[in-house]
Amino acid sequence: MILIWQRLLKNTKISGITIFPFIILKKPEYKKDQILINHEKIHLRQQLELLIIFFYIWYVVEYYYWVFRLKNHYLAYKSISFEREAYAMEDDLNYLETRKFWSFWKYILD
Numbered sequence: 001m002i003l004i005w006q007r008l009l010k011n012t013k014i015s016g017i018t019i020f021p022f023i024i025l026k027k028p029e030y031k032k033d034q035i036l037i038n039h040e041k042i043h044l045r046q047q048l049e050l051l052i053i054f055f056y057i058w059y060v061v062e063y064y065y066w067v068f069r070l071k072n073h074y075l076a077y078k079s080i081s082f083e084r085e086a087y088a089m090e091d092d093l094n095y096l097e098t099r100k101f102w103s104f105w106k107y108i109l110d
Contacts, residue, residue, distance in 0.1 A: 002037070004028050018043040020052050039090040046082050046104055055082070081107040 002023045009017070009026040016025045016036050023040040030036055047055040059082060066076035077083060084107040089095040 002031055004031075016040050018047070020044060020047045020055075034093060035090050038093055038095070039086045041096060042086040042089060042099075043082060045096060045099065046085070049102055058082075081105070 001021060002025060004027070005024045006026060008024060009015075012026075014026065015030055015033075016023060016039070018024070018040045021044070023037065023044070025031060025036075049055075050058060059080060062080045062082075063076055066079040067073060070076050070079065078087070081104045085104040088107070089099075
């Protein structure tokens with residue numbers, strides 16, 4: 001389900017966020033952005049694979065690992081394996097049809 005929640009994302013650079021089972025968008029027109037929606041759907045799949053709670057735990061641990069290592073919040077965010085997979089494959093609108101289980105794993109090892 002896609003929700004528009006402008007107040008939640010109002011003072012952020014975030015266009016969308018996925019909190020299972022919702023994709024929350026900053027602006028109504030973002031519903032038409034197929035690449036953004038595909039990016040967020042990739043996160044939905046990742047969350048399901050890790051039984052939702054383990055996704056969030058892993059995400060936060062990996063984020064802080066990268067913050068500590070890179071000393072930069074934005075670079076840390078972009079280095080998270082889940083984000084790396086989603087950004088790498090967001091342009092492929094058929095990706096989820098062929099994506100293998102735990103595909104984010106290869107982005108940890110890169």
